[in-house]
Amino acid sequence: MHMAFDSTLALFWLKKAISIAVQPPVAPLLLIAAGLVLAAQRRRVGFALAWAGVAATLLLSTPMSVGWLLAGLETAPVVDVAGLHQAQAIVVLGAGKRRNAPEYGGETVNRLALERLRYAARLARTTGLPVLVSGGAPTGNVPEAMLMQASLEEDFRVPVRWVEKASLDTQQNAQFSAVLLGAAGVHRIVLVTHAAHMPRAQAAFEDSGLQVIPAPTAWLGGTGAGDQALGELPGPTSAYAGWYAVHEWLGLLAYRLTR
Structure with missing residues (x-):
């Protein structure tokens, strides 16, 4: 065969x-x-x-x-709470998965994805906005978006309305998510991803026709990072x-x- x-x-x-x-x-x-x-x-x-x-x-x-x-x-600031209420949905991007997680019965999201999911859950509870998760399955197993949905719903008690499970990279995250959201009449989103990933992700989603309110999380550097690093090895x-x-x-x- x-x-x-x-x-x-x-x-x-x-x-x-x-x-x-x-x-x-x-x-x-x-x-x-x-x-x-x-x-x-x-x-x-x-x-x-x-x-x-x-x-x-x-x-x-x-x-x-x-x-x-x-x-x-990491140039995008912390999202303005007032700006959140202008959005129609929250989009959270996948960041990988842990393939060997026997305590979860197989595969689950990795720690990077959890950082994004935790913040998305917080924003969803604050605003009541519907959530879209995006991430495919390049290894041919369970799509990352399905693992993200399970984590949001089971661990954070936040429902997921859309599951985009075909994308393989950030550009496809944007293109395929825009199709799902457009069909539901959604054009303005809150985008959740790592602060360092936000410039590329925001550009891709805006090029796909969506208005983006960036909601960065998990800064690796940040204000004062250079001063703090002077004596570090x-x-x-x-x-x-x-x-x-x-x-x-x-x-x-x-x-x-x-x-």
Whole structure:
């Protein structure tokens, strides 16, 4: 039995592979490895390349430099409560899932998605607005949006009206959600996602014809982050934030080149 070739899914995984290769920690490691290999023939150039990889690793895991990268992304302010009442729905975007969660009977949302869901639940209870969850299933198992719906309804006691479960990336989140919302006459939304992800997400939803009230959550940097980081050393938290920042800057660049 032959499986049909899914070009959309293949493109998704190709983009993922390229994304991994050009982001930390893989990109700096590739620079170091290439430099060490090249050093056998061209010592100065090879070692310069290797040291560039070391420098990139340090810069992308040092709180002060990571805070600088995040400052250009986390620009949306905390949502104004008065502005919430102008919206017609809340849209919360998926952020991944935990595939091995035996305590939940299989798969469940990951911690990043939970940060978004928690804030969306808070806004839904405050405003009474209906909720749309968005996220597909690139691995072919349970769509992320269905896991998000289960979490909102079972853990937070917030009903979900729309479940968009076909999207594979932020742009598709926006396009497919706009179709569902448009059919219900919804044109102005509260958009919930991580603060660093908001510029790319807001642009995609506005390009899909929706008016967006950004409701960012889970800041990785924020006001005063640079001052707090002056005496800090690289660590796992700042390394993760550095990866996230690079991921979003590259995502913005790719979106602007392909829109």
